[in-house]
Amino acid sequence: MSRTVSTTPAAPRTPLRRARDGWLDHLRVERGRSEHTLQAYRRDTDRYLSFLHGAGVREPEEVREKHVTDFLAHLRRGDDEHRPLAATSAARAVVAVRGLHRFLAAEGEVPADPSQEVQPPAPPRRLPKALPVDAVERLLQAASVGDTPAALRDRALLEVLYGCGARVSEAIALDLDDLELGRAEDGTGGVVRLFGKGSKERIVPMGRYARDALDAWLVRGRPAMARAGTGTPAVFVNARGGRLSRQSAWTAIKTAAGRAGLKDDISPHTLRHSFATHLLDGGADVRVVQELLGHASVTTTQIYTHVSTQHLREVYAQAHPRARG
Structure with a gap:
């Protein structure tokens, strides 16, 4: 028919x-x-x-x-x-x-273009995808299976991406001189110097988990890999001793996501989105988050406030006496 x-x-x-x-x-x-x-x-x-x-x-x-x-x-x-x-x-x-x-x-068929000032409608801006805190924890745990140099490196890499909100390009560009790990005895995490778009420099605090993961990698993992290279100052190196590539960083995250049973598409930027969203959910000021992310304008950062609206709804539903029937 x-x-x-x-x-x-x-x-x-x-x-x-x-x-x-x-x-x-x-x-x-x-x-x-x-x-x-x-x-x-x-x-x-x-x-x-x-x-x-x-x-x-x-x-x-x-x-x-x-x-x-x-x-x-x-x-x-x-x-x-x-x-x-x-x-x-x-x-x-x-x-x-x-x-x-x-x-x-x-072609001269008409004296003027009547459509010149008509702009196509802008597609809705996609909200960045953030992982729940427990999913991030599973991902980070899955990155450090075993005690091999590669496992120590991958855990440190993911801790920096999430703990500092770094772009993957910023993380793999880190040199040893860009790290100040702080002191383990007083629980401080130190700071990391990142170079963002346009080589704009920013200093970002580093949490204790990221500091500990980096310390383990630098002491127990990196020397074994760096011996194969030519004395690169890169923090994150590959098996040949050279600077870790963007593709290898992606592979490390994909592998960890598979081990953690995370079926959504996870990328380095997912951890950056999660960093920003979790800060705002925890009460951080949007302008502080702007500085930590290295955004030139707070308007770029404000997209994350829409993501956190769901968190506000959940808190409201649980706390307000008239939220539920």
Whole structure:
């Protein structure tokens, strides 16, 4: 039994549609766009031309900015034939529409580009994924299976990523002179000097767990690996004595996540996200977290406050007498 597939009805063969077909020919012949891309542009602009036809627009020069913005609103709202489009899908359609009008303006077919000021809708910003505290603890424990130099290194690496909120590039770039481990007898953890984006330097406190893991690696693990190298100052080294690579750091985390039974996609940045989220959950000021993360603007850091909203809800539900029926 055959099924009827609903498609956007093709607009009549107006001057606008002929202009659109000329644009697609230009993309195919002169720009070498793939057939898959051309088909997507054709689908998006078919719907756009049908929309313009319904608005009484027949000529390219009749299109105004309002028509483009109204079409964008139409995409997000949907109609009897189409479901509302998400921001990402609507943005793709608007990109096609803008490409068409930019081409017509460049070819002198119209005096100006009516879509020039119309911005595609921004996709919703994905909230960073943070692990629960107990999952982080399982991950860190899983990184130190055995007492081999590699196990000591991987535990120290993960403790620095989580305990200092370091980016993986910052962690593998650490040199011995960037560490101040503090004193074990008074329980202090010391500090670490990180170099972030644009080589911007920041000093980050180091917790006791990170300090102890680094101390174990530097005393019992690194000398065995560094002997194979050429005297590198790198804190984290590989089996050949050279500086640990980003890929090897990722592998260490993936291996530990597998051992810990964590099925979600875990990356070095997951530990950085967890660092920030757990600080805010514990009552840290967002501007302090900004400094610890090395963000140039507090706006970047504030995305983590949305993650912590769930924690606030949980506390409210447990503590407020009118939270539950």
